[in-house]
Amino acid sequence: MAFHPNLDPELRAAIEQTPPPVFDLAALSPGELPGLRAQMNALLAAAPPAETDVVIENRQVPGPDGEPDIRVRIYRPAESGEARPGLYWIHGGGMIIGAPEIDDATMVGFVERLGIVVVSVDYRLAPEHQHPAPVEDCYAGLAWTAKAAGELGIDVARLAVGGASAGGGLAAATVLLARDRGGPDLAFQLLVCPMLDDRNITPSSQEFTDAVVWDRSANLFGWTALLGDRIGAGDVSPYAAPARATDLAGLPPAFIDVGELEVFRDEDMDYALRLARAGVSTEFHLYPGAFHGFDMMVPDTELSRRAQAARLSALKRAFRL
Template sequence: MRSPHTFDPELAAALAMMPEVDITDLAAARAAQGRQVTAALAASDSAGVDVCDFLAPGPPGAPDVTLRVYRPQSRARGAGPLPVVYGIHGGGFVLGSPDVDHDWNLLLCRELEVLVASVDYRLAPEHPFPAALEDCYAGLRALTDYAGALGVRPDRIALWGDSAGAGLAAALTLLCRDRGGPAVCFQHLCSPALDDRLETPSARLFTDTPVWNRDNARRSWDAYLGAEVRATAAVSAYAAPARATAEALAGLPPTYISVMEFDPLRDEGVDYAHALTSASVPTRIRMLPGTFHGAWAVEHATVIRGATEEAIHVLGTALGRR
């Protein structure tokens, strides 16, 4: 059932072709996403980019972590080390892999001439918090530990994430600061999942929005944290960064947050931007009018093309590429 909200006309026209996401049956949801990703990968064009997988040492007692690495062919290894975009895919903590962001990672690599690394973290509920976060940390740690061999600049690493991936990026930024590194110079958070309590006005209002709604958000947090833990005092800011105090946010790197107008996650992104600003963290926020969670997939829509251009510009500026 489609929501009556006033969507951007180009996005509204595309809705009929967009599959609903329902993680009630997680096996079915993963199978459906797998079919979609397989078709998308078959149509991808990786011209100008070398793509390979890099196996990073995993967290203590856990498996190694795979990083999908994208390197621009226009930059020979002898031309000097590259800045890095460290990407964390979305999927409500329960879906996804680096494959879902493959075209986006190719675009960033080509446009910015940076190394892009996309982390394949473990998924909930099989691997609840803090497995995904520790995998993301291990992958980032390996990038800096092997910076010379990989030809990257450990002082110019920007984090990028979408949805649950943006929540993990925000948590990873906190974790890196508190563990004394690796250094993160910028975080770019798209439609971030930050607050397990689901008490914001948008979380209460948007129960029927396309792609993602309140029920999906609740199920995803229950899978990640445990139904008996979600929305209790036991949840830390490393699990749900909206829980961070103003003091805990001080000293974080510059941040850009984009949110969708008709998205249950909208207000937690807005609130986080305000909290960062109050902690004197340079922060910009952009709300995309007429959009819904997952609207990034409608690449031809004017509002999404504009948001894509802005995201590339923002990341490029942060990494000295603009």
């Protein structure tokens, strides 16, 4: 593929040396998704475990009313402790793939650097489970986390929600649900390149028909998987596509970041601006020359280190560390 002229030189050198895998989602049938997921899970299983003292535990917790239990993956410091800050995390994957394990390294890093407890939810995926199943799973896991805060060693007054990509969109939607359902109360929302708008009408969503990761066709595929033929319709819920929300007042302080060279750029910028206008304290970062998921794919570049440090700094302030 031809690279965008604004692509950061250090990122460009890295992906020229090790090109990322390419998945043509537009040519993928829903019946082929289980195979793609199995391939990803096999790669995760083959990866050597991280050398860490962080305690990692999987649990089954109550799902939404009338639905099966859901799995959460809990990350805790090795040293026992009480009243630690808590981060409820939602993984990415375009609504169609992914599992908590894809973020193991990031979650372990948060625990090691901040001394917090992380709970990551394994929500149901589209298209087998369309909206509202994924966000309801996320909300149910959050409700359990708040209820079990004492057992987990979490200070419920310092509980944040975060996520990346589709997980960032689900995090924003879960925060909206928590406000509208009267809890749990949340201290912060960390939205990393969030997937927010099913309409795909912003300039950036139309510009990046070719991208290093997650181009326009992939985005249309993901939203169609979640919403079916309702994608772009006038009655799509803000709990599916948070950019649809007309009232953003009363939400917890927010951190949003996004790369310059990705479809989510404009919807994320707009959401950050609307949060600020609604009286929500908001920090926003636009990373020049960066593509979607750049810091996860190429973590050892100067731009990636800046992004990682900014998120850590934001969490420290939110948790009063």
